[in-house]
Amino acid sequence: MAQTRTRLTHAQLAELARHAFGLSPTPPDLPADTDFEDAEGVLVASTGTDGLAVREIPRWRSPAEVRAELDRRGWAQPAAWVGRPPEDAGGLPDRLLVLLPVAGTAPDAAEISLTAAAWAQRAGGRELMVVPVPVTAAGPEIGWPELATAYGAGPVASRVEPDPLSTGGRVVVFTGLSGAGKSTIAGRLVELLLEAGRTVTLLDGDEVRTHLSAGLGFSRADRDTNVRRIGWVAAQIAKHGGWAVCAPIAPYAATRAEVRQLVEAQAGPGSFVLVHVATPLEECEARDRKGLYAKARRGEIAEFTGISDPYEEPTDAELTIDTRRSSVDESARLVLDYLTGS
Structure with a gap:
Protein backbone atom coordinates (compact mmCIF):
# COMPACT_ATOMS: atom_id res chain seq x y z
CA MET A 1 0.00 0.00 0.00
CA ALA A 2 1.42 3.38 -1.04
CA GLN A 3 2.34 5.88 1.65
CA THR A 4 0.16 8.94 2.03
CA ARG A 5 2.10 12.15 1.38
CA THR A 6 1.36 15.37 3.24
CA ARG A 7 2.94 18.80 3.70
CA LEU A 8 3.88 19.99 7.18
CA THR A 9 3.27 23.50 8.47
CA HIS A 10 6.18 25.64 9.70
CA ALA A 11 5.11 24.93 13.28
CA GLN A 12 5.05 21.17 12.68
CA LEU A 13 8.50 21.29 11.08
CA ALA A 14 9.84 23.13 14.12
CA GLU A 15 8.30 20.50 16.41
CA LEU A 16 9.87 17.77 14.30
CA ALA A 17 13.25 19.52 14.43
CA ARG A 18 13.08 19.93 18.23
CA HIS A 19 12.48 16.23 18.66
CA ALA A 20 15.10 15.18 16.10
CA PHE A 21 17.68 17.47 17.74
CA GLY A 22 17.01 16.15 21.24
CA LEU A 23 15.55 19.46 22.40
CA SER A 24 12.19 17.86 23.17
CA PRO A 25 11.55 14.27 24.33
CA THR A 26 8.03 14.31 22.92
CA PRO A 27 7.71 13.32 19.26
CA PRO A 28 5.23 15.25 17.12
CA ASP A 29 1.77 13.75 16.81
CA LEU A 30 1.83 12.66 13.18
CA PRO A 31 -0.39 10.15 11.33
CA ALA A 32 0.94 6.67 10.59
CA ASP A 33 2.11 5.39 7.21
CA THR A 34 2.73 8.87 5.85
CA ASP A 35 5.58 10.70 4.10
CA PHE A 36 6.01 14.31 5.19
CA GLU A 37 7.44 17.15 3.14
CA ASP A 38 8.27 20.80 3.75
CA ALA A 39 6.89 23.81 1.88
CA GLU A 40 9.38 23.24 -0.95
CA GLY A 41 8.33 19.62 -1.39
CA VAL A 42 11.47 18.13 0.22
CA LEU A 43 10.82 14.80 1.94
CA VAL A 44 11.72 15.36 5.60
CA ALA A 45 10.30 12.39 7.54
CA SER A 46 8.17 9.26 7.33
CA THR A 47 6.07 7.19 9.69
CA GLY A 48 5.83 3.44 9.21
CA THR A 49 6.16 0.12 10.97
CA ASP A 50 9.38 1.27 12.64
CA GLY A 51 7.83 4.51 13.91
CA LEU A 52 9.07 7.99 12.97
CA ALA A 53 12.11 8.30 10.71
CA VAL A 54 13.52 11.79 10.18
CA ARG A 55 15.48 12.22 6.94
CA GLU A 56 16.44 15.87 6.72
CA ILE A 57 15.06 19.21 7.82
CA PRO A 58 16.58 21.72 5.39
CA ARG A 59 15.81 24.92 7.25
CA TRP A 60 17.26 24.08 10.66
CA ARG A 61 20.89 23.55 11.67
CA SER A 62 21.15 20.84 14.29
CA TYR A 151 24.34 24.31 20.80
CA GLY A 152 27.78 24.33 22.39
CA ALA A 153 27.72 27.73 24.09
CA GLY A 154 28.66 28.71 27.59
CA PRO A 155 26.69 30.97 29.97
CA VAL A 156 23.80 32.92 28.50
CA ALA A 157 24.73 36.58 28.24
CA SER A 158 21.05 37.55 28.34
CA ARG A 159 18.43 35.74 30.42
CA VAL A 160 15.68 38.14 29.39
CA GLU A 161 13.08 36.21 27.42
CA PRO A 162 12.83 37.88 24.01
CA ASP A 163 9.59 39.03 22.47
CA PRO A 164 8.31 36.87 19.61
CA LEU A 165 9.68 38.00 16.27
CA SER A 166 7.37 40.23 14.27
CA THR A 167 7.73 41.55 10.73
CA GLY A 168 5.69 44.70 11.44
CA GLY A 169 3.17 43.63 8.81
CA ARG A 170 -0.54 43.70 9.60
CA VAL A 171 -3.65 42.09 8.11
CA VAL A 172 -7.09 43.57 8.80
CA VAL A 173 -10.01 41.33 7.88
CA PHE A 174 -13.51 42.81 7.83
CA THR A 175 -16.21 40.15 8.15
CA GLY A 176 -19.96 40.53 8.06
CA LEU A 177 -23.11 39.96 6.02
CA SER A 178 -23.52 41.11 2.46
CA GLY A 179 -24.41 44.81 2.55
CA ALA A 180 -23.03 45.30 6.07
CA GLY A 181 -20.62 47.99 4.89
CA LYS A 182 -17.37 46.01 4.93
CA SER A 183 -16.02 47.15 1.57
CA THR A 184 -16.93 50.79 2.11
CA ILE A 185 -15.26 50.95 5.54
CA ALA A 186 -12.26 48.99 4.26
CA GLY A 187 -11.83 51.43 1.39
CA ARG A 188 -11.96 54.41 3.76
CA LEU A 189 -9.45 52.73 6.09
CA VAL A 190 -7.06 52.28 3.17
CA GLU A 191 -7.38 55.99 2.35
CA LEU A 192 -6.55 56.91 5.96
CA LEU A 193 -3.56 54.55 6.02
CA LEU A 194 -2.24 55.97 2.75
CA GLU A 195 -2.64 59.50 4.11
CA ALA A 196 -0.54 58.40 7.07
CA GLY A 197 2.23 57.22 4.72
CA ARG A 198 1.54 53.51 5.11
CA THR A 199 1.93 51.12 2.16
CA VAL A 200 -1.24 49.06 2.06
CA THR A 201 -3.00 46.59 -0.26
CA LEU A 202 -6.80 46.26 -0.44
CA LEU A 203 -8.22 42.78 -1.09
CA ASP A 204 -11.92 43.42 -1.59
CA GLY A 205 -14.26 40.43 -1.65
CA ASP A 206 -15.94 41.19 -5.00
CA GLU A 207 -12.67 41.99 -6.79
CA VAL A 208 -10.99 38.86 -5.42
CA ARG A 209 -13.94 36.80 -6.68
CA THR A 210 -13.43 38.27 -10.16
CA HIS A 211 -9.71 37.59 -10.37
CA LEU A 212 -8.03 35.42 -7.69
CA SER A 213 -11.08 33.19 -7.15
CA ALA A 214 -12.64 33.22 -10.61
CA GLY A 215 -14.56 30.00 -11.19
CA LEU A 216 -15.42 29.33 -7.57
CA GLY A 217 -19.06 29.01 -6.56
CA PHE A 218 -20.74 29.60 -3.22
CA SER A 219 -20.70 26.16 -1.68
CA ARG A 220 -19.09 25.92 1.73
CA ALA A 221 -15.97 24.37 0.19
CA ASP A 222 -15.69 27.15 -2.42
CA ARG A 223 -16.31 29.88 0.16
CA ASP A 224 -13.57 28.42 2.36
CA THR A 225 -11.20 28.22 -0.61
CA ASN A 226 -11.89 31.87 -1.45
CA VAL A 227 -11.17 33.04 2.12
CA ARG A 228 -8.04 30.86 2.34
CA ARG A 229 -6.72 32.39 -0.89
CA ILE A 230 -7.31 35.88 0.44
CA GLY A 231 -5.59 34.89 3.68
CA TRP A 232 -2.60 33.41 1.88
CA VAL A 233 -2.04 36.54 -0.23
CA ALA A 234 -2.47 38.77 2.82
CA ALA A 235 -0.03 36.64 4.83
CA GLN A 236 2.61 36.97 2.10
CA ILE A 237 2.19 40.74 2.19
CA ALA A 238 2.47 40.84 6.00
CA LYS A 239 5.42 38.42 6.02
CA HIS A 240 7.49 41.08 4.26
CA GLY A 241 6.29 43.94 6.46
CA GLY A 242 3.38 45.16 4.35
CA TRP A 243 -0.20 45.86 5.40
CA ALA A 244 -3.26 44.24 3.83
CA VAL A 245 -6.93 45.13 4.29
CA CYS A 246 -9.44 42.43 3.32
CA ALA A 247 -13.23 42.55 3.07
CA PRO A 248 -14.72 39.10 2.41
CA ILE A 249 -17.95 37.88 4.00
CA ALA A 250 -15.89 35.06 5.61
CA PRO A 251 -18.95 33.42 7.19
CA TYR A 252 -17.31 30.44 8.92
CA ALA A 253 -15.45 30.69 12.22
CA ALA A 254 -13.07 27.78 11.57
CA THR A 255 -11.81 29.27 8.32
CA ARG A 256 -11.33 32.71 9.88
CA ALA A 257 -9.32 31.04 12.66
CA GLU A 258 -7.25 29.21 10.06
CA VAL A 259 -6.42 32.50 8.32
CA ARG A 260 -5.52 34.12 11.65
CA GLN A 261 -3.10 31.26 12.38
CA LEU A 262 -1.60 31.51 8.89
CA VAL A 263 -1.01 35.26 9.11
CA GLU A 264 0.45 35.17 12.62
CA ALA A 265 2.75 32.30 11.65
CA GLN A 266 4.14 34.48 8.86
CA ALA A 267 4.14 37.92 10.48
CA GLY A 268 4.11 37.33 14.24
CA PRO A 269 1.59 37.50 17.09
CA GLY A 270 -0.92 40.33 16.89
CA SER A 271 -0.43 40.82 13.15
CA PHE A 272 -4.01 39.69 12.40
CA VAL A 273 -6.93 41.96 13.28
CA LEU A 274 -10.51 40.77 12.82
CA VAL A 275 -13.19 43.43 12.53
CA HIS A 276 -16.82 42.28 12.73
CA VAL A 277 -19.09 44.68 10.86
CA ALA A 278 -22.13 43.63 12.86
CA THR A 279 -24.87 45.30 10.84
CA PRO A 280 -28.07 43.29 11.53
CA LEU A 281 -29.68 41.21 8.80
CA GLU A 282 -32.77 43.40 8.60
CA GLU A 283 -30.63 46.49 8.04
CA CYS A 284 -28.60 44.74 5.33
CA GLU A 285 -31.82 43.69 3.60
CA ALA A 286 -33.16 47.23 3.78
CA ARG A 287 -30.02 48.50 2.02
CA ASP A 288 -30.07 45.68 -0.61
CA ARG A 289 -29.01 47.91 -3.53
CA LYS A 290 -28.20 44.90 -5.72
CA GLY A 291 -31.48 43.13 -4.94
CA LEU A 292 -29.57 40.03 -3.77
CA TYR A 293 -31.54 39.46 -0.58
CA ALA A 294 -34.83 39.71 -2.46
CA LYS A 295 -33.62 37.10 -4.94
CA ALA A 296 -32.41 34.88 -2.10
CA ARG A 297 -35.81 35.16 -0.37
CA ARG A 298 -37.48 34.07 -3.61
CA GLY A 299 -35.12 31.10 -3.89
CA GLU A 300 -33.38 32.46 -6.96
CA ILE A 301 -29.96 32.47 -5.23
CA ALA A 302 -28.94 29.31 -3.40
CA GLU A 303 -26.65 29.24 -0.36
CA PHE A 304 -26.94 32.96 0.35
CA THR A 305 -25.32 33.97 3.64
CA GLY A 306 -27.86 34.97 6.27
CA ILE A 307 -30.82 33.53 4.35
CA SER A 308 -30.14 29.97 3.18
CA ASP A 309 -26.58 29.64 4.46
CA PRO A 310 -25.33 30.41 7.99
CA TYR A 311 -23.17 33.30 9.15
CA GLU A 312 -21.20 32.35 12.25
CA GLU A 313 -20.75 35.55 14.25
CA PRO A 314 -17.20 36.01 15.54
CA THR A 315 -16.44 35.58 19.23
CA ASP A 316 -12.78 36.50 18.72
CA ALA A 317 -13.02 39.82 16.84
CA GLU A 318 -10.65 42.55 17.97
CA LEU A 319 -13.30 45.13 17.05
CA THR A 320 -17.07 45.05 16.50
CA ILE A 321 -18.74 47.86 14.55
CA ASP A 322 -22.47 48.58 14.14
CA THR A 323 -22.87 50.87 11.16
CA ARG A 324 -26.27 52.03 12.43
CA ARG A 325 -24.40 53.93 15.15
CA SER A 326 -21.22 55.08 13.38
CA SER A 327 -20.62 56.58 9.96
CA VAL A 328 -18.19 55.14 7.44
CA ASP A 329 -15.49 57.62 8.43
CA GLU A 330 -16.08 57.08 12.15
CA SER A 331 -15.94 53.31 11.68
CA ALA A 332 -12.70 53.48 9.69
CA ARG A 333 -11.12 55.75 12.28
CA LEU A 334 -12.07 53.32 15.06
CA VAL A 335 -10.06 50.67 13.25
CA LEU A 336 -7.22 53.10 12.56
CA ASP A 337 -7.06 54.03 16.24
CA TYR A 338 -6.85 50.36 17.18
CA LEU A 339 -4.05 49.73 14.68
CA THR A 340 -2.00 52.74 15.77
CA GLY A 341 -2.73 52.42 19.49
CA SER A 342 -4.33 55.84 19.64
Whole structure:
Protein backbone atom coordinates (compact mmCIF):
# COMPACT_ATOMS: atom_id res chain seq x y z
CA MET A 1 0.00 0.00 0.00
CA ALA A 2 1.42 3.38 -1.04
CA GLN A 3 2.34 5.88 1.65
CA THR A 4 0.16 8.94 2.03
CA ARG A 5 2.10 12.15 1.38
CA THR A 6 1.36 15.37 3.24
CA ARG A 7 2.94 18.80 3.70
CA LEU A 8 3.88 19.99 7.18
CA THR A 9 3.27 23.50 8.47
CA HIS A 10 6.18 25.64 9.70
CA ALA A 11 5.11 24.93 13.28
CA GLN A 12 5.05 21.17 12.68
CA LEU A 13 8.50 21.29 11.08
CA ALA A 14 9.84 23.13 14.12
CA GLU A 15 8.30 20.50 16.41
CA LEU A 16 9.87 17.77 14.30
CA ALA A 17 13.25 19.52 14.43
CA ARG A 18 13.08 19.93 18.23
CA HIS A 19 12.48 16.23 18.66
CA ALA A 20 15.10 15.18 16.10
CA PHE A 21 17.68 17.47 17.74
CA GLY A 22 17.01 16.15 21.24
CA LEU A 23 15.55 19.46 22.40
CA SER A 24 12.19 17.86 23.17
CA PRO A 25 11.55 14.27 24.33
CA THR A 26 8.03 14.31 22.92
CA PRO A 27 7.71 13.32 19.26
CA PRO A 28 5.23 15.25 17.12
CA ASP A 29 1.77 13.75 16.81
CA LEU A 30 1.83 12.66 13.18
CA PRO A 31 -0.39 10.15 11.33
CA ALA A 32 0.94 6.67 10.59
CA ASP A 33 2.11 5.39 7.21
CA THR A 34 2.73 8.87 5.85
CA ASP A 35 5.58 10.70 4.10
CA PHE A 36 6.01 14.31 5.19
CA GLU A 37 7.44 17.15 3.14
CA ASP A 38 8.27 20.80 3.75
CA ALA A 39 6.89 23.81 1.88
CA GLU A 40 9.38 23.24 -0.95
CA GLY A 41 8.33 19.62 -1.39
CA VAL A 42 11.47 18.13 0.22
CA LEU A 43 10.82 14.80 1.94
CA VAL A 44 11.72 15.36 5.60
CA ALA A 45 10.30 12.39 7.54
CA SER A 46 8.17 9.26 7.33
CA THR A 47 6.07 7.19 9.69
CA GLY A 48 5.83 3.44 9.21
CA THR A 49 6.16 0.12 10.97
CA ASP A 50 9.38 1.27 12.64
CA GLY A 51 7.83 4.51 13.91
CA LEU A 52 9.07 7.99 12.97
CA ALA A 53 12.11 8.30 10.71
CA VAL A 54 13.52 11.79 10.18
CA ARG A 55 15.48 12.22 6.94
CA GLU A 56 16.44 15.87 6.72
CA ILE A 57 15.06 19.21 7.82
CA PRO A 58 16.58 21.72 5.39
CA ARG A 59 15.81 24.92 7.25
CA TRP A 60 17.26 24.08 10.66
CA ARG A 61 20.89 23.55 11.67
CA SER A 62 21.15 20.84 14.29
CA PRO A 63 22.98 21.48 17.57
CA ALA A 64 25.61 18.95 16.45
CA GLU A 65 26.26 20.92 13.24
CA VAL A 66 26.61 24.15 15.19
CA ARG A 67 28.96 22.59 17.73
CA ALA A 68 31.09 21.27 14.86
CA GLU A 69 31.19 24.75 13.33
CA LEU A 70 32.28 26.23 16.66
CA ASP A 71 35.08 23.67 16.83
CA ARG A 72 36.23 24.59 13.32
CA ARG A 73 36.32 28.23 14.35
CA GLY A 74 38.25 27.40 17.49
CA TRP A 75 35.54 28.80 19.74
CA ALA A 76 35.43 27.07 23.10
CA GLN A 77 31.97 27.58 24.64
CA PRO A 78 31.32 31.16 23.52
CA ALA A 79 28.75 33.19 25.41
CA ALA A 80 25.20 32.86 24.11
CA TRP A 81 22.59 35.53 23.52
CA VAL A 82 18.93 34.79 22.87
CA GLY A 83 16.94 37.03 20.52
CA ARG A 84 17.41 40.57 19.30
CA PRO A 85 20.50 42.68 20.00
CA PRO A 86 20.41 45.14 22.91
CA GLU A 87 20.31 48.86 22.26
CA ASP A 88 23.74 49.18 23.85
CA ALA A 89 26.05 46.33 22.87
CA GLY A 90 29.02 47.81 24.69
CA GLY A 91 29.24 45.20 27.45
CA LEU A 92 28.97 42.11 25.27
CA PRO A 93 31.85 39.60 25.02
CA ASP A 94 34.10 39.44 21.97
CA ARG A 95 32.61 36.15 20.76
CA LEU A 96 28.90 35.51 20.77
CA LEU A 97 26.60 32.73 19.63
CA VAL A 98 23.23 34.36 18.91
CA LEU A 99 20.22 32.03 19.08
CA LEU A 100 17.05 33.28 17.38
CA PRO A 101 13.87 31.48 18.58
CA VAL A 102 11.75 31.50 15.42
CA ALA A 103 9.61 28.34 15.52
CA GLY A 104 6.47 28.70 13.42
CA THR A 105 7.78 31.46 11.15
CA ALA A 106 8.51 31.03 7.46
CA PRO A 107 12.16 30.41 6.55
CA ASP A 108 12.22 33.59 4.46
CA ALA A 109 10.38 35.77 6.99
CA ALA A 110 11.77 39.28 6.76
CA GLU A 111 12.21 39.63 10.51
CA ILE A 112 14.82 36.86 10.62
CA SER A 113 17.00 38.64 8.07
CA LEU A 114 16.37 42.02 9.71
CA THR A 115 17.39 40.70 13.12
CA ALA A 116 20.56 39.13 11.72
CA ALA A 117 21.35 42.42 9.97
CA ALA A 118 20.78 44.35 13.21
CA TRP A 119 23.29 42.10 14.97
CA ALA A 120 25.83 42.66 12.19
CA GLN A 121 25.40 46.43 12.50
CA ARG A 122 25.91 46.40 16.26
CA ALA A 123 28.69 43.83 16.36
CA GLY A 124 31.34 46.50 16.75
CA GLY A 125 34.18 44.22 15.72
CA ARG A 126 32.91 41.22 17.68
CA GLU A 127 32.78 37.74 16.22
CA LEU A 128 29.19 36.58 15.82
CA MET A 129 27.43 33.40 14.79
CA VAL A 130 23.65 33.82 14.35
CA VAL A 131 21.59 30.61 14.39
CA PRO A 132 17.76 30.33 14.08
CA VAL A 133 16.50 27.67 16.50
CA PRO A 134 13.19 25.73 16.46
CA VAL A 135 11.75 27.00 19.74
CA THR A 136 9.23 29.74 20.44
CA ALA A 137 10.24 32.95 22.16
CA ALA A 138 7.11 33.51 24.23
CA GLY A 139 6.86 29.94 25.57
CA PRO A 140 10.19 28.19 25.00
CA GLU A 141 10.07 24.41 24.96
CA ILE A 142 13.50 24.31 26.62
CA GLY A 143 15.18 26.71 29.07
CA TRP A 144 17.62 29.23 27.61
CA PRO A 145 20.67 27.83 29.55
CA GLU A 146 19.84 24.30 28.35
CA LEU A 147 19.37 25.56 24.81
CA ALA A 148 22.74 27.31 24.87
CA THR A 149 24.43 24.18 26.21
CA ALA A 150 22.87 22.03 23.46
CA TYR A 151 24.34 24.31 20.80
CA GLY A 152 27.78 24.33 22.39
CA ALA A 153 27.72 27.73 24.09
CA GLY A 154 28.66 28.71 27.59
CA PRO A 155 26.69 30.97 29.97
CA VAL A 156 23.80 32.92 28.50
CA ALA A 157 24.73 36.58 28.24
CA SER A 158 21.05 37.55 28.34
CA ARG A 159 18.43 35.74 30.42
CA VAL A 160 15.68 38.14 29.39
CA GLU A 161 13.08 36.21 27.42
CA PRO A 162 12.83 37.88 24.01
CA ASP A 163 9.59 39.03 22.47
CA PRO A 164 8.31 36.87 19.61
CA LEU A 165 9.68 38.00 16.27
CA SER A 166 7.37 40.23 14.27
CA THR A 167 7.73 41.55 10.73
CA GLY A 168 5.69 44.70 11.44
CA GLY A 169 3.17 43.63 8.81
CA ARG A 170 -0.54 43.70 9.60
CA VAL A 171 -3.65 42.09 8.11
CA VAL A 172 -7.09 43.57 8.80
CA VAL A 173 -10.01 41.33 7.88
CA PHE A 174 -13.51 42.81 7.83
CA THR A 175 -16.21 40.15 8.15
CA GLY A 176 -19.96 40.53 8.06
CA LEU A 177 -23.11 39.96 6.02
CA SER A 178 -23.52 41.11 2.46
CA GLY A 179 -24.41 44.81 2.55
CA ALA A 180 -23.03 45.30 6.07
CA GLY A 181 -20.62 47.99 4.89
CA LYS A 182 -17.37 46.01 4.93
CA SER A 183 -16.02 47.15 1.57
CA THR A 184 -16.93 50.79 2.11
CA ILE A 185 -15.26 50.95 5.54
CA ALA A 186 -12.26 48.99 4.26
CA GLY A 187 -11.83 51.43 1.39
CA ARG A 188 -11.96 54.41 3.76
CA LEU A 189 -9.45 52.73 6.09
CA VAL A 190 -7.06 52.28 3.17
CA GLU A 191 -7.38 55.99 2.35
CA LEU A 192 -6.55 56.91 5.96
CA LEU A 193 -3.56 54.55 6.02
CA LEU A 194 -2.24 55.97 2.75
CA GLU A 195 -2.64 59.50 4.11
CA ALA A 196 -0.54 58.40 7.07
CA GLY A 197 2.23 57.22 4.72
CA ARG A 198 1.54 53.51 5.11
CA THR A 199 1.93 51.12 2.16
CA VAL A 200 -1.24 49.06 2.06
CA THR A 201 -3.00 46.59 -0.26
CA LEU A 202 -6.80 46.26 -0.44
CA LEU A 203 -8.22 42.78 -1.09
CA ASP A 204 -11.92 43.42 -1.59
CA GLY A 205 -14.26 40.43 -1.65
CA ASP A 206 -15.94 41.19 -5.00
CA GLU A 207 -12.67 41.99 -6.79
CA VAL A 208 -10.99 38.86 -5.42
CA ARG A 209 -13.94 36.80 -6.68
CA THR A 210 -13.43 38.27 -10.16
CA HIS A 211 -9.71 37.59 -10.37
CA LEU A 212 -8.03 35.42 -7.69
CA SER A 213 -11.08 33.19 -7.15
CA ALA A 214 -12.64 33.22 -10.61
CA GLY A 215 -14.56 30.00 -11.19
CA LEU A 216 -15.42 29.33 -7.57
CA GLY A 217 -19.06 29.01 -6.56
CA PHE A 218 -20.74 29.60 -3.22
CA SER A 219 -20.70 26.16 -1.68
CA ARG A 220 -19.09 25.92 1.73
CA ALA A 221 -15.97 24.37 0.19
CA ASP A 222 -15.69 27.15 -2.42
CA ARG A 223 -16.31 29.88 0.16
CA ASP A 224 -13.57 28.42 2.36
CA THR A 225 -11.20 28.22 -0.61
CA ASN A 226 -11.89 31.87 -1.45
CA VAL A 227 -11.17 33.04 2.12
CA ARG A 228 -8.04 30.86 2.34
CA ARG A 229 -6.72 32.39 -0.89
CA ILE A 230 -7.31 35.88 0.44
CA GLY A 231 -5.59 34.89 3.68
CA TRP A 232 -2.60 33.41 1.88
CA VAL A 233 -2.04 36.54 -0.23
CA ALA A 234 -2.47 38.77 2.82
CA ALA A 235 -0.03 36.64 4.83
CA GLN A 236 2.61 36.97 2.10
CA ILE A 237 2.19 40.74 2.19
CA ALA A 238 2.47 40.84 6.00
CA LYS A 239 5.42 38.42 6.02
CA HIS A 240 7.49 41.08 4.26
CA GLY A 241 6.29 43.94 6.46
CA GLY A 242 3.38 45.16 4.35
CA TRP A 243 -0.20 45.86 5.40
CA ALA A 244 -3.26 44.24 3.83
CA VAL A 245 -6.93 45.13 4.29
CA CYS A 246 -9.44 42.43 3.32
CA ALA A 247 -13.23 42.55 3.07
CA PRO A 248 -14.72 39.10 2.41
CA ILE A 249 -17.95 37.88 4.00
CA ALA A 250 -15.89 35.06 5.61
CA PRO A 251 -18.95 33.42 7.19
CA TYR A 252 -17.31 30.44 8.92
CA ALA A 253 -15.45 30.69 12.22
CA ALA A 254 -13.07 27.78 11.57
CA THR A 255 -11.81 29.27 8.32
CA ARG A 256 -11.33 32.71 9.88
CA ALA A 257 -9.32 31.04 12.66
CA GLU A 258 -7.25 29.21 10.06
CA VAL A 259 -6.42 32.50 8.32
CA ARG A 260 -5.52 34.12 11.65
CA GLN A 261 -3.10 31.26 12.38
CA LEU A 262 -1.60 31.51 8.89
CA VAL A 263 -1.01 35.26 9.11
CA GLU A 264 0.45 35.17 12.62
CA ALA A 265 2.75 32.30 11.65
CA GLN A 266 4.14 34.48 8.86
CA ALA A 267 4.14 37.92 10.48
CA GLY A 268 4.11 37.33 14.24
CA PRO A 269 1.59 37.50 17.09
CA GLY A 270 -0.92 40.33 16.89
CA SER A 271 -0.43 40.82 13.15
CA PHE A 272 -4.01 39.69 12.40
CA VAL A 273 -6.93 41.96 13.28
CA LEU A 274 -10.51 40.77 12.82
CA VAL A 275 -13.19 43.43 12.53
CA HIS A 276 -16.82 42.28 12.73
CA VAL A 277 -19.09 44.68 10.86
CA ALA A 278 -22.13 43.63 12.86
CA THR A 279 -24.87 45.30 10.84
CA PRO A 280 -28.07 43.29 11.53
CA LEU A 281 -29.68 41.21 8.80
CA GLU A 282 -32.77 43.40 8.60
CA GLU A 283 -30.63 46.49 8.04
CA CYS A 284 -28.60 44.74 5.33
CA GLU A 285 -31.82 43.69 3.60
CA ALA A 286 -33.16 47.23 3.78
CA ARG A 287 -30.02 48.50 2.02
CA ASP A 288 -30.07 45.68 -0.61
CA ARG A 289 -29.01 47.91 -3.53
CA LYS A 290 -28.20 44.90 -5.72
CA GLY A 291 -31.48 43.13 -4.94
CA LEU A 292 -29.57 40.03 -3.77
CA TYR A 293 -31.54 39.46 -0.58
CA ALA A 294 -34.83 39.71 -2.46
CA LYS A 295 -33.62 37.10 -4.94
CA ALA A 296 -32.41 34.88 -2.10
CA ARG A 297 -35.81 35.16 -0.37
CA ARG A 298 -37.48 34.07 -3.61
CA GLY A 299 -35.12 31.10 -3.89
CA GLU A 300 -33.38 32.46 -6.96
CA ILE A 301 -29.96 32.47 -5.23
CA ALA A 302 -28.94 29.31 -3.40
CA GLU A 303 -26.65 29.24 -0.36
CA PHE A 304 -26.94 32.96 0.35
CA THR A 305 -25.32 33.97 3.64
CA GLY A 306 -27.86 34.97 6.27
CA ILE A 307 -30.82 33.53 4.35
CA SER A 308 -30.14 29.97 3.18
CA ASP A 309 -26.58 29.64 4.46
CA PRO A 310 -25.33 30.41 7.99
CA TYR A 311 -23.17 33.30 9.15
CA GLU A 312 -21.20 32.35 12.25
CA GLU A 313 -20.75 35.55 14.25
CA PRO A 314 -17.20 36.01 15.54
CA THR A 315 -16.44 35.58 19.23
CA ASP A 316 -12.78 36.50 18.72
CA ALA A 317 -13.02 39.82 16.84
CA GLU A 318 -10.65 42.55 17.97
CA LEU A 319 -13.30 45.13 17.05
CA THR A 320 -17.07 45.05 16.50
CA ILE A 321 -18.74 47.86 14.55
CA ASP A 322 -22.47 48.58 14.14
CA THR A 323 -22.87 50.87 11.16
CA ARG A 324 -26.27 52.03 12.43
CA ARG A 325 -24.40 53.93 15.15
CA SER A 326 -21.22 55.08 13.38
CA SER A 327 -20.62 56.58 9.96
CA VAL A 328 -18.19 55.14 7.44
CA ASP A 329 -15.49 57.62 8.43
CA GLU A 330 -16.08 57.08 12.15
CA SER A 331 -15.94 53.31 11.68
CA ALA A 332 -12.70 53.48 9.69
CA ARG A 333 -11.12 55.75 12.28
CA LEU A 334 -12.07 53.32 15.06
CA VAL A 335 -10.06 50.67 13.25
CA LEU A 336 -7.22 53.10 12.56
CA ASP A 337 -7.06 54.03 16.24
CA TYR A 338 -6.85 50.36 17.18
CA LEU A 339 -4.05 49.73 14.68
CA THR A 340 -2.00 52.74 15.77
CA GLY A 341 -2.73 52.42 19.49
CA SER A 342 -4.33 55.84 19.64
